[in-house]
Amino acid sequence: MSTVSWITARGLFGRRRFLMLLPLPAVLLVLAVTSRALGVDPGQWGPPVLVGLGLAVVLPVVALIVGTGVLGAEIDDGTVVHILTKPLPRWQIVLPKLAVATGVTAVTVAVPLYVAGVLAHSVRLGLALAVAASLGALAYSALFVALSLLTRRPVLLGLVYVLIWEGLLGNVVSGTKVLSIQQYVIALADRLAPTELLGTTVSVTVAAVMTALVSVGFTVLAVDRLRSYSVAGETS
Amino acid sequence: MSATSTERTLSPTAAESSGSAASTLDLAGVSRWYGNVVAVNDVTMRLGPGVTGLLGPNGAGKTTLLHMMAGFLAPSRGAVTLDGAPTWRNPGVYRRLGLVSEREAVHTFLTAQEFVLASAKLHRLPDPEAATRRAIALVEMESAQDRRIGTYSKGMRQRTRVAAALVHDPQVLLLDEPFNGMDPRQRLHMMGLLHSLGDAGRTILFSSHILEEVEQVSGTVQVMVAGRLAASGDFRTIRRLMTNRPHVFAVRSTDDRALAVALIAEPSVTGVELDRNGLTVRAGDYGAFTRALPKVALARGIRVRQLLPADESLESVFSYLVEA
Structure with a gap:
């Protein structure tokens, strides 16, 4: 494990906001288990729990908390200077941080989604959801890490993207779905395990290409922004 | 200076020269403005081995100037170079440069030993453990090194940060208001440390708004007032001018x-x-x-x-x- 990822992980788990990661996946699990135990038809509870909660809320919100936590939190409190005053090419700082963010998000979200997928349909759906969510975790993390360097309010902007763009406009204006990581994840999961539970709106090709583009594009942007990282003047 | 130079272009020479010859930090016609506000106005100075004090009232532009020296701010005009290499967008300079910023930002969840060791590892030092021991001994933090930084006093945090900045034995050390929050004994020790580093041929620059601090530590001063370099040279001459x-x-x-x-x-x-x-x-x-x-x-x-x-x-x- 590189020193950058070690410090990043220590910082992530050492802050209290880490606890904010736990309730959402827990709610997802509780809803899936309860629905199954009460014998509700999976066609009834599947879409709202798997997509409405799991992919539309739990995945992006967990990715937002973690993605802005690995770099944005260090920029906020100024500790990022310690890592930046080292003779490291900036990609060697961005990539480990992105890896930690993606890994933590993927594990936090994929496990409850896998369980919920199995309970709703099959092991195949569970695995498909877990894989698609992990790919989504990478795309979201790249977006939120880059956002931490582009704005002083990454959490706010990230929330606007998730809630307004993906959540609200995605349901009203169909064109926005082409620029929605959530839709890519649904399309990928549905391709890996075709069921009646996931309604896709974008083609698998678009989803795969766009996920790769978003992940790579925002990573490159983050590396470039970190090269030009400026300390804001506080007194003068 | 090429504005597009990245870390890769200059790192080989930087690596070779580290730890040997003394370094020179050059500022040539450096200005920095924020919108209509000029924070630093046409500053030219050359810093060589020894201790230099950067003196000026609050808001004079000392911190802005230090950030430009340390590569954390692009000059709006002019160039900051360390042995000929620009400090902006060039992480290679950190092989020879250490920075202790004014903002008291530390990873409070680490111990001093972990914190300094992480710095040593990030510098890819051949023996990070030994470098860590040496740096912690320099700031006399051995007794508290295994406690979490969150439990430290302000002065102890400051010394820990100095240890982290010194772990790779940089040729140039920049310190922004290093004596803030230190008790008199810690202050005396830090002054002694800066003196001995300067005597050993390191280029040390520290900023302060307190005349007496600068008087005790450094022979050379650069005085900044309202973004401009108002006076520079031997402290005694400037002191006489003042009295x-x-x-x-x-x-x-x-x-x-x-x-x-x-x-x-x-x-x-x-x-x-x-x-x-x-x-x-x-x-x-x-x-x-x-x-x-x-x-x-x-x-x-x-x-x-x-x-x-x-x-x-x-x-x-x-x-x-x-x-x-």
């Missing part, structure tokens, strides 16, 4: 007019102004005037009600320097 400047006193007495007449005859007095609020006396020699005033007043039977040095603020000392 020889006219001193202004506000004086009130039972008979201001009579006192004014008597004072203007004194050689130490260079000017007297009389207004409703009393006298404003300008004295060329601080000591001679304060000794003469009671005698003059006593001889005339005048009682002095008030004697206030009118411009003893640091800002006035600095602004005098700008005019000089």
Whole structure:
């Protein structure tokens, strides 16, 4: 494990906001288990729990908390200077941080989604959801890490993207779905395990290409922004 | 200077020169503005081995200047170079440069030992454990090194940060207000440390808004006022300039007019102004005037009600320097 990822992980788990990661996946699990135990038809509870909660809320919100936590939190409190005053090419700082963010998000979200997928349909759906969510975790993390360097309010902007763009406009204006990581994840999961539970709106090709583009594009942007990282003047 | 140079272009030479010859930090016509506000205005200086104090009142642009030196801010105009290599967008310079910023930002969840060791590893030092031990010993933090930084006092955190900045034995060390929050003993130790680093051929620059701090640590000073380099050179010369400047006193007495007449005859007095609020006396020699005033007043039977040095603020000392 590189020193950058070690410090990043220590910082992530050492802050209290880490606890904010736990309730959402827990709610997802509780809803899936309860629905199954009460014998509700999976066609009834599947879409709202798997997509409405799991992919539309739990995945992006967990990715937002973690993605802005690995770099944005260090920029906020100024500790990022310690890592930046080292003779490291900036990609060697961005990539480990992105890896930690993606890994933590993927594990936090994929496990409850896998369980919920199995309970709703099959092991195949569970695995498909877990894989698609992990790919989504990478795309979201790249977006939120880059956002931490582009704005002083990454959490706010990230929330606007998730809630307004993906959540609200995605349901009203169909064109926005082409620029929605959530839709890519649904399309990928549905391709890996075709069921009646996931309604896709974008083609698998678009989803795969766009996920790769978003992940790579925002990573490159983050590396470039970190090269030009400026300390804001506080007194003068 | 090429604005697009990345870390890769300059790192090989940087690696080779580390730890050997002394380094020079050069500022050539450096300015930095934020919108319409000019924070640093056309500063040119060359910093070589030894300790240099960057002195100036709060808001003079010291921190902005330090950030540009350390590669954390692009100059709006001019160039900052370390041994010929630009510091902006060039992480290779950190092989030879250490920074202790003013902001007290540390990973509070780490111990000092973990924190300094992480710095050593990030520098890819051949023996990070040994470098960590050496750096922690330099700042005398051995006894507390296994406690979490969150439990430290301000001075201890500061020393930990200095240890992390020194772990790779940089040729150049920049410190922004390093004595803030230190108790007198810690301050004395830090001053000693900076002295010995300077004597060992390192280029040390520290900023301060306190005259006495700079006086005790450094022989060379750069004085900044309102974004400009107001004076630079040997501290004693500048100090003499400061002590020889006219001193202004506000004086009130039972008979201001009579006192004014008597004072203007004194050689130490260079000017007297009389207004409703009393006298404003300008004295060329601080000591001679304060000794003469009671005698003059006593001889005339005048009682002095008030004697206030009118411009003893640091800002006035600095602004005098700008005019000089």
